[in-house]
Amino acid sequence: MTQPLLSIDDLHKSYGSEEVLEGVGLEMEQGDVTVLIGPSGSGKSTLLRCVNRLTEINSGRIALDGQDVTGTDTDVNELRKQVGMVFQDFNLFAHLTALENVTLGPKKVLGMDAADAEEAGRTHLEQVGLLEQADSYPAELSGGQKQRVGIARALAMDPELLLFDEPTSALDPELVGEVVEVMRDLAAEGITMLVVSHEMDFARSAASDIVFLDDGEIVEHGPPEQLFQNPTAERTEQFLSRLHAHEETA
Amino acid sequence: MSTAESTTSPNPGLRDRVGTVFTVRPLTVGLALFWVWVLARWTTDFVLAGVLGLDRGTPFVPAAPFLTTADTVASLAAPLGVAGAPLVWLAxxxxxxxxxTAYLPALAHGIWTTVLLTVFSVCLGFTLALPLSVVRVYGGRWARWLALSYTELIRGTPLLAQLFVLYFATSLTQVLRGVPGVGVGFVPAQAFWVAVISFxxxxxxxxxxYLRASLESVDGGQLTAARAIGLSKLEGIRYVVVPQGLRLALPSWTNELVYLIKYSSLASFITVQELYGRTSTIANETYQYTELFVLVAILYLALVVSASALMDRVESHTATAGVGHTRQ
Incomplete structure (x- = not known):
C-alpha cells in the first residue's frame, strides 16, 4: 500500500469556546485534486490553514509524505517550502514586480542565485500566461492577473501540494475564467491540489474528489459525479440546491 | 496637484510647462547657487587655504563696493525726504x-557643523529606530513595553534637557575627550559628539x-504570504514589510530631517559652534543682531528647502505603484 501524500486524522480546532473543526479526517494521494465545499463558517479555510500551519491545531494529526506536520519540533519553514498557498485576496508583495514576487521565495528560501531564479520565474509566469507582465507591479494588474501571479509564486517553490483558499471569490465574474483555466491546467499536469472553492465548473471538470464540510465535520466525500448527482446526505443535497439556485440567478 | 484640478485644467501640458518655468526653476537655481557657494567656501577654507597657505575665511566678494554704493544711494535719498524711502531701503x-559678505565665511563653517550634526544624528537615529519600530510592532510583550518606555521617555522630555543631562551630568564628555582623534584636524571636538549622541x-x-505607524499600515496579508512561501517571520519583516513601510514613512521622515536641521541649533548651548552658535557668537561681539539673525534665518531656510527637495527626489525615485501615495 502506498503512503498518502497528505493524511489528516481526527483534526480538532477551536477559536476560544467555538469549535471550528470537530474531528476531520482526509487523505490525498499524489496528483489528487480535492475540492472542499461547504457553507461559510464551516471550517474550510481553517482546515486549509492547518495544513501549512498558518493556524495551529488543538488535537489530531496531519502528515505530509509521512512526516508529522504539527509536531513542536517540525520546522514550519521547511514544511512551507513543500506546501504552496494561493490566497483569496492574492496578497502579492505590493512593492515587488510580478517577476520579483515569483522569485523572492526561490532566492531567499531555496537559496537559488538570482539568474536561475529569474529564469525559472519567467517559466512560471509563462505557465500562467503572464510573461509580458513580468515587470508590472501588482497595482498595475487586474484581479485575475494578480491571482495568476499568486499561483506562479506558489509554483515557483516547486511544492508537493498546493493549497487554494477561495482563489476566485474576490474576482469580478468575468475574470474568474482565466484563473480557473490555469488551475485546470495545473490539475491536468498532475499537481496535487487542495482547493476551497465554490467554482462548480472547476469542481466538475478538474476535481478527483469533492469534500462537503458542514459545521466542522466532513458530511460527505466522493468523486464529483457521485457527490453532485447522487448526494447521500440530506445536508449535502440542500447545500447543492442552494448553490445551483445561486448559480442560475448569478 | 489633486485629480480634480488636473481634470478640470483645460490644458494640463501647458500648465505643467508654465509651472516648471515660473515656480520650479528659480528655486532650483537658487538652491544650486547656495550650494555652489557653500561648497566653494568649504573647499577654499578647509582644503585650498591649507595647501596654498592662504588666510581662511577671506570673503569671496569685498564689502567696499556695497558700502560706497549704499552711501551714494543714501546721499541721493537725503534731499527727497519721505519720497526717498525706497532709496533708503535700497541703501x-x-x-x-x-x-x-563679511560674516558669510564664518557662517559657512557653521553650516558645515550643522550639516554634519544633522546627517550623523538622523542616520544613526535611523539605525536605532528601525529595530525599535520592529520591536514595537512585532516584539513580545516585554520587548514592546521596553521600546515603548524608551520612546515615551524621550518624547516626553525636552531635547535641551536631554542634551544637558548628557553633557553636564554624565562623564560622557570626559570619555569622549579621551578617544584618540577627537578634536584633531577635521574631527570635531567632544561637545559635538555629545550632541550627536543626544540627537x-x-x-x-x-x-x-513614524516607522511604527508605517509598519502597522502594511496589510497583514503581506506577512502571511511571506510566511506561506517559507520565509521566517524576521525574513518576512525584512524583505516584505519593512521595504513597504519605509516607502510609507518617507514623508514623515522628511519632517524629522527638517526638524533636526533646526533643533541641532540647541547644540550651541553646549558650546558647539554650529550655524546658530556661530551667528550668536558674532552677534554678541558686533551687536548686529538683526542683520545676523535675518542672515542665519535665510541660511536655515536654504538648508531646509534643500533637504525637502532632496527627499522629494528620493520619494519619486522610490515610488512604486500601489505602495503609499503615488503622485499624479
Missing amino acids: DTLRFAADA TLNSAAYQSE
Whole structure:
C-alpha cells in the first residue's frame, strides 16, 4: 500500500469556546485534486490553514509524505517550502514586480542565485500566461492577473501540494475564467491540489474528489459525479440546491 | 496637484510647462547657487587655504563696493525726504549685503557643523529606530513595553534637557575627550559628539514612531504570504514589510530631517559652534543682531528647502505603484 501524500486524522480546532473543526479526517494521494465545499463558517479555510500551519491545531494529526506536520519540533519553514498557498485576496508583495514576487521565495528560501531564479520565474509566469507582465507591479494588474501571479509564486517553490483558499471569490465574474483555466491546467499536469472553492465548473471538470464540510465535520466525500448527482446526505443535497439556485440567478 | 484640478485644467501640458518655468526653476537655481557657494567656501577654507597657505575665511566678494554704493544711494535719498524711502531701503539692503559678505565665511563653517550634526544624528537615529519600530510592532510583550518606555521617555522630555543631562551630568564628555582623534584636524571636538549622541537618541524615538505607524499600515496579508512561501517571520519583516513601510514613512521622515536641521541649533548651548552658535557668537561681539539673525534665518531656510527637495527626489525615485501615495 502506498503512503498518502497528505493524511489528516481526527483534526480538532477551536477559536476560544467555538469549535471550528470537530474531528476531520482526509487523505490525498499524489496528483489528487480535492475540492472542499461547504457553507461559510464551516471550517474550510481553517482546515486549509492547518495544513501549512498558518493556524495551529488543538488535537489530531496531519502528515505530509509521512512526516508529522504539527509536531513542536517540525520546522514550519521547511514544511512551507513543500506546501504552496494561493490566497483569496492574492496578497502579492505590493512593492515587488510580478517577476520579483515569483522569485523572492526561490532566492531567499531555496537559496537559488538570482539568474536561475529569474529564469525559472519567467517559466512560471509563462505557465500562467503572464510573461509580458513580468515587470508590472501588482497595482498595475487586474484581479485575475494578480491571482495568476499568486499561483506562479506558489509554483515557483516547486511544492508537493498546493493549497487554494477561495482563489476566485474576490474576482469580478468575468475574470474568474482565466484563473480557473490555469488551475485546470495545473490539475491536468498532475499537481496535487487542495482547493476551497465554490467554482462548480472547476469542481466538475478538474476535481478527483469533492469534500462537503458542514459545521466542522466532513458530511460527505466522493468523486464529483457521485457527490453532485447522487448526494447521500440530506445536508449535502440542500447545500447543492442552494448553490445551483445561486448559480442560475448569478 | 489633486485629480480634480488636473481634470478640470483645460490644458494640463501647458500648465505643467508654465509651472516648471515660473515656480520650479528659480528655486532650483537658487538652491544650486547656495550650494555652489557653500561648497566653494568649504573647499577654499578647509582644503585650498591649507595647501596654498592662504588666510581662511577671506570673503569671496569685498564689502567696499556695497558700502560706497549704499552711501551714494543714501546721499541721493537725503534731499527727497519721505519720497526717498525706497532709496533708503535700497541703501539699507546694500549695507546688509556688505555686512553679509563679511560674516558669510564664518557662517559657512557653521553650516558645515550643522550639516554634519544633522546627517550623523538622523542616520544613526535611523539605525536605532528601525529595530525599535520592529520591536514595537512585532516584539513580545516585554520587548514592546521596553521600546515603548524608551520612546515615551524621550518624547516626553525636552531635547535641551536631554542634551544637558548628557553633557553636564554624565562623564560622557570626559570619555569622549579621551578617544584618540577627537578634536584633531577635521574631527570635531567632544561637545559635538555629545550632541550627536543626544540627537541620535532623541531622533531614534521620533523616527521609530513614524516607522511604527508605517509598519502597522502594511496589510497583514503581506506577512502571511511571506510566511506561506517559507520565509521566517524576521525574513518576512525584512524583505516584505519593512521595504513597504519605509516607502510609507518617507514623508514623515522628511519632517524629522527638517526638524533636526533646526533643533541641532540647541547644540550651541553646549558650546558647539554650529550655524546658530556661530551667528550668536558674532552677534554678541558686533551687536548686529538683526542683520545676523535675518542672515542665519535665510541660511536655515536654504538648508531646509534643500533637504525637502532632496527627499522629494528620493520619494519619486522610490515610488512604486500601489505602495503609499503615488503622485499624479
